[in-house]
Amino acid sequence: MIIYTVGRILQTLLVLLVISFIAFLLVATLGDPLGILLPPEASLAERQELILRLGLDQPMLGRFLHFLWGMLHGDFGLSYRTQQGVGAMIAARLPATIELAFVSLLVTLFVGVPLGIVCGVKPNSVVSRGVMLVSIAGITLPNFVVGVLLIAIFSVQLGWFPSFGRGHTVDLGGWTTGLLTVSGWQAIILPAITLAAFQVTFVIRMLRTQLLEVGQSEHIRFARARGLSERTVWFSYAMRNALLPTITMLALQLGNVIAFSVVTEGVFAWPGLGSLFLQSVQSADIPVIAIYLIFVGAVFMIINLFVELSYPLLDPRLRKGRA
Incomplete structure (x- = not known):
């Protein structure tokens, strides 16, 4: 039963990693964050600071790792529509x-x-x-x-x-x-x-x-x-x-x-x-849409994980088979 539980948790984490990569591709390939987040009169130093902050100077793999590291530390990016976190x-x-x-x-x-x-x-x-x-x-x-x-x-x-x-x-x-x-x-x-x-x-x-x-x-x-x-x-x-x-x-x-x-x-x-997702779709707010996609995937995967782990508690036959 312990091996089965660990395996299901690892599968859940793998699926969430794939969903996070798909969401990252949305952020990385759609829209121009510099043109949206910066005013037209922004200086070169301000543009360079934003590039470093968003990790746009790194290769694709580095940007994805930067994206994951930010999410693990509570940094989900900036909204294009409101420029809030x-x-x-x-x-x-x-x-x-x-x-x-x-x-x-x-x-x-x-x-x-x-x-x-x-x-x-x-x-x-x-x-x-x-x-x-x-x-x-x-x-x-x-x-x-x-x-x-x-x-x-x-x-x-x-x-x-x-x-x-x-x-x-x-x-x-x-x-x-x-x-x-x-x-x-x-x-x-x-x-x-x-x-x-x-x-x-x-x-x-x-x-x-x-x-x-x-x-x-x-x-x-x-x-x-x-x-x-x-x-x-x-x-x-x-x-x-x-x-x-x-x-x-x-x-x-x-x-x-x-x-x-x-x-x-x-x-x-x-x-x-x-309603937040609907507003983001209407304004093409890609970062919010991407994080919402990850959130939806996490909700379904976590619920599905708890449901599967609860089956042996409801039916002892499953507990014996998985043991």
């Missing part, structure tokens, strides 16, 4: 995106998992049929349509929740949060529901499919033949096998929410990484 810009937007992803995941868990269990255990019930019918809308409707509908109903018509912004935030020493204020919770509810709409329907359908498949397996028939109650059969035997693909899907969906919440953040003017 990219690391500071991402750090300022990261809390909003993390909180939005966290709340949307809670909505997914507390709504999608119970309904998925109901639909899997009693697929022919009236509740199950109604949930599956409603879930079609969650799959087919794009996020921005769901967001606009929620704004029209709960912000414009009823006036219960704000339609944009993050509300009042509290600074906890480097981390700003809106989850400690009433207006912060009011502001996060609609975008969190918008992000969770597709995830909830996806969890319901996947968990239902897994439970129906596991329910027809031989070990479930054997458990019933032993006289075990239906509750014990489903929750002690079937759920364990159905959880593995569901957990994998939930983890990857969490990565999707963190990395690709661009549309939802744009609809609700949410000050997170998605």
